[in-house]
Amino acid sequence: MQSNLNTNTQENLDSSFDSQDKILAILGAGRWGSALAGLARYNGHQVRLWSPSLGNSIEDVVADVDLVISAISMPGVSPTANQIKAIGLRENIPIVTATKGLDTETTCTPSQIWSACCSDHPIVVLSGPNLSKEIEQELPAATVVASLDIDAANIVQQVFSSKRFRVYTSSDPVGTELGGTLKNVIAIAAGVCDGLHLGTNAKSGLLTRALTEIIRIGTHLGGQKETFFGLSGLGDMLATCNSNLSRNYRVGYGLAEGKTLEEVIAEIETTAEGVNTTNVLIEIARREQINVPISWKVYQLLNNQITPQQAVEALMERDLKPEFYEGIIQPKSSDTHQP
Template structure:
């Protein structure tokens, strides 16, 4: 595997660094036309994607702020630039990338799930603003990085307003370990992966309080309704939220202790403070920041998002986990759908 600590700058073939399960004929064909891929971010997800690309025979360079390789060196001749950095660093890194020469044919891929706290933009919107003439692709799905690292099978979605760009990325990362689908709704794909993090926090609370399967099913289902509601406001397609990047990702993160957002909720239910949890968490729980941004938007647009609101109040220490549950259960009764 590529080692982020030693910061190996380039992997020339699958066999030099990583040997997954037997490769398929399709992935073997991919190695005949290797791409030069720059991965920005050496966290768990960035490294998982780097290993997948390397296993397909692509030339992979990895950059992180703590690494020895400069950003300019990693970007040199890159045909695909994939950003897997945390949301708080997207604006800064995209601005840095602008200062270096990039081929007009370079495709930018974002695998970050979050919302900018200042502009409220998604990661792809930030990258597209920085590189308006380039294809920008969103990669999102039910992809717990630990399971990817273990070589367990998974599926994901790549979406772009430039269909050919999505197809190039699909070919670059498809293998017998990862089935990659394309989608023409990048905003919906991106929002699905972003909005579900808030529901994952609530799901962790649900399990931490041992509320049972009935409550969990109701929570996740109504959480999906909130995701669709705000997604539609921003112009995303409803159908996208019932696919891998919406419902699929929601199911994965709401049911796995491997999810950092789930862990935030679970540990809050156990009596820990948010400060304590975040201090000991490996990686970033993007749902904490996303929740704050969503509540601001919901209040300004008068959108009903009761689960998100209670998660926000819990994160702000305004209510206890049990009080948040009571407020959700005691809301006025209503139809399930507004026909």
């Protein structure tokens, strides 16, 4: 009986989209942007894709749309947001950011950049355990849409929710965005762990301690602790740290095999946001005096300061301490080489 009720409820939800078709502008025609386009079209919405590689006009794409979704890589967020600001959107059109990363120059998240450029529009963060290839294969998945404007989050939830893509709402955009961003750093570490064949015990320990590290950073920067135990935190980390479909995981795995970072990136043939995120995260950790031992070793590894084996040894040989502690660094005059 319960199963039939759930099925009927979902069928009613899916059919309701037919009478609420919207026009969406999706900025970014890569794998993630294309996957989101497929989900929107599945629900009967009209989708306009824009990318510099397509050669079409961004002005034409965003004209009179009901929703703008940004799925561009991190380096393109700021210039694109400024373009949209100059063009101007219809009043109160929600802007959805689906990019996971940190800006190299400002250390800002994508939503912070969009908020600064388009402060008169509600900003919604979309993040979760969403490997785009699986979504393209129409496998079931779930995600979170988070905003300070819950009405805007509800709109986005209804646009994308279907029997194959379950969407939850949240009022914590900061935590939702940081969970999806910071786990990319950990995915590199997970790839190293598997590439060195360290076993299940080691990887379980790594991911558990990594979640503690993500929570420490995320709450310090304004996210809510419970958010990091949800889909956009723990959920996304589990997906990204356990799949060869993850570009960041493949970076770590390749480095563990003895390849250079340049060789690994060339093999992936696309952006691995965790590489840039790691460098920016260490800058933030230094500025805010946050203890990030796992991220620090990933940083050293990516910058050719240690080998994968040395990174593992250093983490295992750290000073003994309680499992849970505050993790804010006490400044030391001699501490000039690490967060």
